[in-house]
Each structure stands twice: as structure tokens, then as C-alpha cells.
Amino acid sequence: MTTPSQICDTGCGLNATLRIISGKWKPLVLFFLRDGPKRYGELKRLIQGVSDKVLIQQLKDLEADHVLARTDYKEVPPRVDYALTPLGRSLADAIVPLCTWGTENAAEMASIFAKRDALP
Template identity: 45%
Template sequence: MKSTKYNVPVEATLEVIGGKWKVVILCLLKEGDKRFSELQRAMPVVTKKMLSQQLRELEKDGIINRTVYDEIPPKVEYSLTEEGESLREILNLMCAWGDKRLGNDPDCSGT
């Protein structure tokens, strides 16, 4: 963990999961392991470069695992680490809030 001094504790959270795509990636990964192409299909407006960058940052911060399988063609899967799993409740609440705001029945609060 960085020795940065924060004025408000939520700043530490936002330093790790802040940004347009990180929470979306984490919401997808809380449903199970995903390959890069699966994440990309689920997020069609994000560029490959941005998705790669966000995944690298989440991995560097210990929130996701990147598993490379020794296969041809190469296979890489992303999953939540234990620390990433600790965000599950927050992610569920964010999803439920978004569903409510959109007028939908929350469908992701239990997973």
C-alpha cells in the first residue's frame, strides 16, 4: 500500500478503483473468470488499449489476477483476488443503485 496521505479515506479507494472502466471490469469479474475477449465483448465502447491499461493497473494494485495458461494459442484469464473479492458487497450495491436509477429491478445484488 502506498504511504500517501489522504484527507478522506474514500480517496484511497478511488485511487485503486477510480476511473471510467475499472468498476465495470470488476463487476464483470465478480460473475466469474473472464478472458480479455469476453471483457471486450461486454464493453464494446472501450478500446483494447484502455482495457489493457485498466487491467494492468488493477493487477498491479492486487485487485485482479492474470493467469496465463501454457497453451497454443495462448490463453489468459482474469479473476478477482481475495482483496478484489472484498469489493463484492460494494460492487453489488453500486449495481443495485444503478438498476434502481434506471427503473430496473436489481438483478445483480445477490451475486
């Protein structure tokens, strides 16, 4: 079991945060769930480019980390939705400034990425 002092040894909390949001799609899942619970299909449409296998795994990881709650309504046809826990809400709120930064610097980042992608 990881203790709070072990988490702070490498980045004072940043290590713990990165362990939870590691993966290409997890921050987007958290971002899109800020507006309320979503069903799997809705998340899949919002997060363009993610495969079913990867999205399912990342949802399971976020649930295991107690930032997501999965509600199975035990209906036919199956109905399941995903929502942020209070811990997940605080993490999703912390991601918003990163989104703002990306929006404010999108043109510069596009130029940087184009130059980087053009390198041999």
C-alpha cells in the same frame, strides 16, 4: 509508500478506493469478474465501448493494485484469464450497491442526463 494514515487523511478510505477504481472501465471489469474468471475477449464483449488499448491498461493497473490476478496458461494459441483476488472480491462486492442504486434510479438519471446534454 502510502501509509494507512495517509489514506484516511482525505476521506477515510474513500481516497484509497477511488485510486483503485479510477477510470471509466475499472468498476465494470470488477463487476463482470464477480461471476468468475474471464478471458480477455469475453471481458471486451461485456464492456461495450472500451478500446483494446484502454482495457489492456486498466487490466494491468488492477493487477498491479492486487485486485486482479492474471493467469497465463502458456498455451498455443495463447490462453489468459483474469480473476478477482480476495481483495478484489471485497471491492467488487462493494460496487454492487452502486449498481443497484443506478438501476433503481435509471429513469430519473436518464432525464437528468438528457437535460444536461441539451445545455449549450
